[in-house]
Amino acid sequence: MDNTADVIIIGGGIIGSATGHYLAKKGLKVYLFEKDYLTAGSTGRCICGIRQQFSTELSIKVAMESLKKFAFMHEELEHDVEFHQGGYLFLSHSEEKTETYKKLIVIQQKMGLDVSYIGVPEIEKLVPGISTVDLLGGAYCPSDAQANPFLVVHGYVKTIRKNGHVFDHTEIKAINTDHGRVTSVTTDRNVIYYAPIIVNAAGPSVSDVALMVNLDIPVYPERHEAMITEQIERFFDMMIVDYRPDGCYFNQKWGKGSIIGCYTPIPVKPGKDTGTSFAFAKEMGRRMARLIPKLKNIKIIRQWSGSYSMTPDGNPIVDCTDIEGFWIVGGMCGHGFMLGPEIGWIAAEHIIDQSCPYDMSTFALNRDFSSKEVMK
Numbered sequence: 001m002d003n004t005a006d007v008i009i010i011g012g013g014i015i016g017s018a019t020g021h022y023l024a025k026k027g028l029k030v031y032l033f034e035k036d037y038l039t040a041g042s043t044g045r046c047i048c049g050i051r052q053q054f055s056t057e058l059s060i061k062v063a064m065e066s067l068k069k070f071a072f073m074h075e076e077l078e079h080d081v082e083f084h085q086g087g088y089l090f091l092s093h094s095e096e097k098t099e100t101y102k103k104l105i106v107i108q109q110k111m112g113l114d115v116s117y118i119g120v121p122e123i124e125k126l127v128p129g130i131s132t133v134d135l136l137g138g139a140y141c142p143s144d145a146q147a148n149p150f151l152v153v154h155g156y157v158k159t160i161r162k163n164g165h166v167f168d169h170t171e172i173k174a175i176n177t178d179h180g181r182v183t184s185v186t187t188d189r190n191v192i193y194y195a196p197i198i199v200n201a202a203g204p205s206v207s208d209v210a211l212m213v214n215l216d217i218p219v220y221p222e223r224h225e226a227m228i229t230e231q232i233e234r235f236f237d238m239m240i241v242d243y244r245p246d247g248c249y250f251n252q253k254w255g256k257g258s259i260i261g262c263y264t265p266i267p268v269k270p271g272k273d274t275g276t277s278f279a280f281a282k283e284m285g286r287r288m289a290r291l292i293p294k295l296k297n298i299k300i301i302r303q304w305s306g307s308y309s310m311t312p313d314g315n316p317i318v319d320c321t322d323i324e325g326f327w328i329v330g331g332m333c334g335h336g337f338m339l340g341p342e343i344g345w346i347a348a349e350h351i352i353d354q355s356c357p358y359d360m361s362t363f364a365l366n367r368d369f370s371s372k373e374v375m376k
């Protein structure tokens with residue numbers, strides 16, 4: 001194996017592996033570097049939800065296209081990725097939320113999404129035993145889904161390996177440039193690998209990697225804890241999202257019956273620390289049982305944490321930079337798994353053709369970050 005590739009990718013999560021998969025499919029020789037094991041970052045720590053309910057046309061389109069790619073993934077990657085369309089249900093406990101969801105549903109339906117606002121009786125049928133205290137209704141999209149991130153990433157890297165190489169347990173320590181363009185990377189073993197294109201897909205470390213070429217980008221890591229319960233008989237099919245300040249989100253794993261979930265703490269916790277807390281386990285149990293009282297005695301069997309890579313407006317960054325050949329594909333916030341397949345495809349198209357498959361200004365590096373993704 002020589003030290004030169006067409007493209008070097010830094011990061012072995014869904015974003016790096018999906019981008020590498022689509023580049024490799026076009027015949028490029030890709031070298032992907034992962035400092036730990038594949039999926040060791042946020043990707044292996046997510047709760048596996050795939051939804052299409054977003055608030056901007058671009059995010060909705062990317063999410064819908066991504067879902068299509070998930071749906072055919074078992075054929076494309078030639079193995080099952082545990083994809084299951086059980087839907088997403090965003091609960092509303094206030095008039096304000098109901099109004100927001102109804103407004104967004106108009107945009108989402110216009111784009112062809114099978115989403116609708118449903119009332120409490122229908123919710124009770126979909127989630128037997130759900131508490132109806134303060135419940136007004138919810139935004140329900142039955143085609144939203146779940147899949148297994150480990151199986152997805154391992155499928156994507158199979159394609160990269162056909163013509164390139166995956167270097168796990170290999171950290172990139174420096175990105176080398178010459179006259180304003182990237183030339184190579186230096187690993188923690190002090191080996192240099194060369195490529196005219198380097199993609200920064202380092203997830204919560206995307207800003208640290210950008211700093212290797214003195215680029216300051218607006219992405220910061222935010223800690224999130226998560227948990228999974230013992231297996232119980234399946235009684236609901238969708239991701240339930242309770243966006244109240246003390247709400248939570250969880251779904252029941254397809255085929256297995258465990259409930260997997262998390263919540264966003266207030267105030268949010270910045271950083272990349274992967275420790276866990278008893279406070280989270282206790283509070284998550286309380287929040288789930290408030291929504292579905294029969295979950296009161298269910299046992300949490302594992303907990304962990306990971307980081308979102310947050311941008312100020314809640315949308316990703318998919319763009320080239322002023323340093324020739326250096327690309328940023330990051331800032332996925334809490335949506336990188338669900339958006340990953342389409343983001344990887346877009347990034348690959350963008351890199352190969354130097355043109356966007358569709359208007360990507362919402363994901364540009366130098367955009368105005370003052371707007372906000374409402375469904376974040």
Ligand SMILES: Cc1cc2nc3c(=O)[nH]c(=O)nc-3n(C[C@H](O)[C@H](O)[C@H](O)COP(=O)(O)OP(=O)(O)OC[C@H]3O[C@@H](n4cnc5c(N)ncnc54)[C@H](O)[C@@H]3O)c2cc1C
Pocket residue numbers: 010011012013014015016033034035036037038039040041042043044045046047048049050170171172173201202203204205209224225226262305306307308309329330331332333334335336337338339
């Ligand atoms: C608790 C939790 C729940 C979530 N739930 C969902 C969900 O239900 N649905 C959803 O779509 N998203 C969810 N997310 C968000 C999702 O996990 C992320 O958006 C997504 O995984 C980001 O993928 P990535 O490839 O950009 O980053 P990562 O998966 O973090 O991959 C980046 C990789 O880069 C590597 N790396 C960093 N620096 C270097 C270096 N210098 N050299 C080599 N390698 C390096 C890291 O080790 C890491 O493996 C959740 C996240 C968390 C934490």
